[in-house]
Amino acid sequence: MNSDLNNKQREAAYAPDGPILVVAGAGSGKTKTLTARLAYLISQRQVPPQAILAITFTNKAAREMKERVEKLIASHGLKGEGDPFVGTFHSFGAWLLRHEAKRFSRTNAFSIFDSDDSQRLIKRLVADLPKSPYLLPASLARQFSRIKSEYIDAAAYVRSPHDETVWDLFTRYEAALKDNNAFDFDDLIHKPVWLLRNDAGAREKYQAMFRYILVDEYQDVNTAQYLLVKLLAASHGNVMVVGDDAQSIYKFRFSDFRNFLQFEREWPKALVIMLEQNYRSTKQIIESSSALIAHNEVQKKKNLWTENEIGSPVRVIEHRDEFSQADAILDEAQRMQKSGMRVGILYRTNAQSRALEQMCIEHQVPYQIFGTVSFYDRQEIKDIIAGVRMVCNPQDTLSFIRLEKNLGKRLAAAVREKLSGYTSETRPLDILRAFVTAADFMNRLDKKYDNASDRAENIQELMAFAQHFSDAASFLERVSLADTLDAQSLRSAQRHEGVPVINLMTIHVAKGLEFDGVLVAGVNEGTLPHQRSLFSPEDVEEERRLMYVAMTRARRELQLHFYSVASRFLYELPPQQVFFDRGELPDEDEQYIVYE
Numbered sequence: 001m002n003s004d005l006n007n008k009q010r011e012a013a014y015a016p017d018g019p020i021l022v023v024a025g026a027g028s029g030k031t032k033t034l035t036a037r038l039a040y041l042i043s044q045r046q047v048p049p050q051a052i053l054a055i056t057f058t059n060k061a062a063r064e065m066k067e068r069v070e071k072l073i074a075s076h077g078l079k080g081e082g083d084p085f086v087g088t089f090h091s092f093g094a095w096l097l098r099h100e101a102k103r104f105s106r107t108n109a110f111s112i113f114d115s116d117d118s119q120r121l122i123k124r125l126v127a128d129l130p131k132s133p134y135l136l137p138a139s140l141a142r143q144f145s146r147i148k149s150e151y152i153d154a155a156a157y158v159r160s161p162h163d164e165t166v167w168d169l170f171t172r173y174e175a176a177l178k179d180n181n182a183f184d185f186d187d188l189i190h191k192p193v194w195l196l197r198n199d200a201g202a203r204e205k206y207q208a209m210f211r212y213i214l215v216d217e218y219q220d221v222n223t224a225q226y227l228l229v230k231l232l233a234a235s236h237g238n239v240m241v242v243g244d245d246a247q248s249i250y251k252f253r254f255s256d257f258r259n260f261l262q263f264e265r266e267w268p269k270a271l272v273i274m275l276e277q278n279y280r281s282t283k284q285i286i287e288s289s290s291a292l293i294a295h296n297e298v299q300k301k302k303n304l305w306t307e308n309e310i311g312s313p314v315r316v317i318e319h320r321d322e323f324s325q326a327d328a329i330l331d332e333a334q335r336m337q338k339s340g341m342r343v344g345i346l347y348r349t350n351a352q353s354r355a356l357e358q359m360c361i362e363h364q365v366p367y368q369i370f371g372t373v374s375f376y377d378r379q380e381i382k383d384i385i386a387g388v389r390m391v392c393n394p395q396d397t398l399s400f401i402r403l404e405k406n407l408g409k410r411l412a413a414a415v416r417e418k419l420s421g422y423t424s425e426t427r428p429l430d431i432l433r434a435f436v437t438a439a440d441f442m443n444r445l446d447k448k449y450d451n452a453s454d455r456a457e458n459i460q461e462l463m464a465f466a467q468h469f470s471d472a473a474s475f476l477e478r479v480s481l482a483d484t485l486d487a488q489s490l491r492s493a494q495r496h497e498g499v500p501v502i503n504l505m506t507i508h509v510a511k512g513l514e515f516d517g518v519l520v521a522g523v524n525e526g527t528l529p530h531q532r533s534l535f536s537p538e539d540v541e542e543e544r545r546l547m548y549v550a551m552t553r554a555r556r557e558l559q560l561h562f563y564s565v566a567s568r569f570l571y572e573l574p575p576q577q578v579f580f581d582r583g584e585l586p587d588e589d590e591q592y593i594v595y596e
Contacts, residue, residue, distance in 0.1 A: 005033070005036055008274065008277070009036065009275060012033050012240070012273045012275070013036035013037045013040050014044075015037075015271055015273070017237075017238050018237055019269065020271045020272075021240075021241055021263045021267075021272045022243075023245075023272065023273070023275065024242050024275040025275060025276050025277075025302050026246070026247065026549075027278040027514070031061065031065070031216060034054070034214055034240070035065055037214060038069060039069070042084075047211070047212060049083050050084065051211045052210070052214070053085045053210040053212070053213045053232070054086045054214040054216075055088065055216065055229075057089070059088060062088055069083070069084060070083075090185065090188040093189050094188050096206070097110070097187075097188065097192065100192075103199070104183075105178050106181050110183055111180065111181065112182065112185065113177070113180075113182050113183070113185070114185060115141065115450070122137040122140050122144075122169070122173060123137045125173060125176065126169065135165070135166075135169070137448075138447060140169060144173060144184075145254070146254060148184075148224060149186055150222065150223045151223050186224075189222075189225055189228055192228060193227045193231065203234075204235070206232060207231075207235040207236065208235075211238055212240075213240070214241075215239070215241045217243050218241035218243035218263070219244055219247060219255075219257045219259075220243070220253075220255045229241070237269075243260050245261055246293045246302075246545055247545060247548070247552075248260070248542070249508060249546045249549055251539075251542050274302055276302050279308070280514055280555055281556075282306070282556060283306055283309065283310045284313055284314060284577050285552070286305065286308075287574065288314045288558075288573050288577040288578065289548050289552050291577070292544065292547060293548045295572050296541045296545065297541070311556060312579075313578055313579040314559070315557075315558070315560070316562070316573070317560070317561045317581045317582075318563065318566070318580075318581070319562070320563060321564075322355045322464075322563060323355060326355040326356050326358070329356065329521055329559075329561055330359045332519055333345060334365065334502075336516065341557070343503060343516065344515035344518050345504050345518075346506070346507050346518060346520045346550050347520070348506065348507060348522060348530060349530070350372050350378075351375075351454075351457040351458045351460065351461035352461070352521055353374075353504055354375040354461050355465075356521065357369070357374060360502060366502065367503070369504045370503065371509035372506070378455070380441075380455045380458060381459070382402070383402065383406050383441075384441070386403055387399070387419060388435070390403075390416060391419050391472055393424075400412065403416075407444075411439060415435060415438045419431065419435065425471045426472050427470060427471065428471070428475035429463060429467045432459075432463050436459065442456060453532070507520075507546050507547075507550045515555065516554075516555045516557065517556060517559075518551070518553050518554035518559070519559045520547075520559070520560050522562065523547075523560045523562040523567045523570060524562050524566065524567055525566065525567050526565070527567070528543060528546065528547060529567065529569070530543060543569075544569060544572075
């Protein structure tokens with residue numbers, strides 16, 4: 001059984017009862033090991049399938065594990081004996097709340113409010129309050145999410161009169177959810193934790209029901225998820241957690257990798273198993289990425305290694321600007337594709353996709369964007385472009401109607417009046433600035449979105465692009481290339497068999513994926529690491545983990561591209577594993593990386 005497991009994977013899969021920490025380096029087969037553990041419990045230890053709870057972080061991972069488990073149960077003639085619960089934290093929480101809804105004064109037909117629903121509810125709650133920049137619905141929604149994700153009580157939260165106001169609104173928000181027979185998304189973890197902490201009968205019931213608990217991607221748990229696992233496993237201690245603290249990159253979602261690092265303190269008798277053999281990448285890629293992550297002070301040290309080929313050195317390539325970078329990356333991606341490689345282009349922020357998309361469209365190269373919409377399809381970009389269209393074509397009623405819907409009729413009319421003095425020959429950057437000012441656009445983003453800073457970066461990227469044009473008409477003509485049916489067909493070309501596709505995505509989205517060739521764009525200081533992280537050593541360490549995730553997505557070839565100021569992370573790579581390429585820059589041009 002499972003003869004394809006290596007010794008360490010086998011040790012983890014066949015471990016005796018008790019707490020188990022599996023420290024699984026990148027590409028070391030952690031999901032395979034977790035599934036093998038589940039299979040061992042059912043087929044060899046005769047654990048009833050329904051006594052096992054396997055928690056993943058994505059529906060995709062859950063589906064894959066379910067498929068393997070179903071085949072296992074069928075092959076051992078166990079059909080009809082029940083199934084293990086295999087799903088995400090939130091799907092498990094929803095299942096539990098369906099059984100315990102009465103405890104929270106809901107029926108089991110309750111609704112689950114998404115982020116838009118929650119913000120609409122909060123907007124109603126603050127409608128009668130004096131307007132304040134500190135009580136914006138998007139900001140309050142994030143605070144409420146933090147309260148639930150970090151399982152904070154009033155005593156720990158309230159430190160000022162403002163905090164007291166927020167807590168009062170939170171209490172009213174909770175009551176409004178109850179009145180709507182609803183839970184919000186964070187409740188799917190928060191409320192089960194509350195129940196297990198405060199009701200001994202319920203705690204004993206679910207501890208007895210799930211006698212074995214397996215958790216994937218444990219480095220990504222937040223405080224509430226950590227408490228849920230701890231409470232469920234407290235009576236029997238049969239909990240296996242698998243993860244890699246070097247790939248913890250979701251602090252913005254309130255995940256806390258210290259829960260992973262403190263597992264042994266929480267469970268002193270834990271068996272610790274290190275999965276350090278990488279099956280994905282070449283030696284050059286493994287040694288380079290390992291040297292990078294070694295600079296993090298807070299981590300569980302591991303020695304990642306591979307029996308794969310040495311491979312080619314990691315290429316660090318310098319460019320003049322964002323446009324020459326995008327051009328070169330596309331050339332390199334196409335070269336890789338021609339040799340039969342599956343290619344991924346990764347970047348730190350969504351805003352960086354603009355130049356790369358533009359280049360794909362202009363060169364008629366099929367591509368797909370993972371995890372987000374195309375740059376020019378983002379609402380804030382479409383709103384601003386509508387303003388430019390009104391300037392170039394005053395008869396464009398559709399653009400004005402769009403602004404009436406998104407800005408309101410009175411403000412849309414004021415914006416049109418403000419822009420009336422501009423023409424198609426005006427510099428587009430001037431129009432963009434006038435639009436943003438007249439519409440008070442940045443403040444509107446803050447009020448409406450909890451990712452306002454990301455949307456602001458998209459606008460800054462559009463302005464950076466606009467400054468290369470002397471008139472609005474030529475700017476719009478260029479933009480329209482990314483808004484045509486041809487462009488849409490390029491983005492959806494992956495649906496047609498035999499059409500090679502360039503894959504574009506942020507590094508966060510790329511986690512869990514792998515590609516033969518990986519090209520990381522914009523490895524600049526201020527981009528990766530992001531400028532928002534530069535004043536906090538803890539945040540810089542998370543950015544370094546993000547860089548590590550990007551590098552370890554590559555199987556055979558890895559390129560790191562930059563322009564302007566090189567990222568500090570590039571200086572942390574071992575010179576013997578790196579080939580520095582100055583791209584199209586002549587020798588007398590800007591300074592470049594010198595390895596000491």
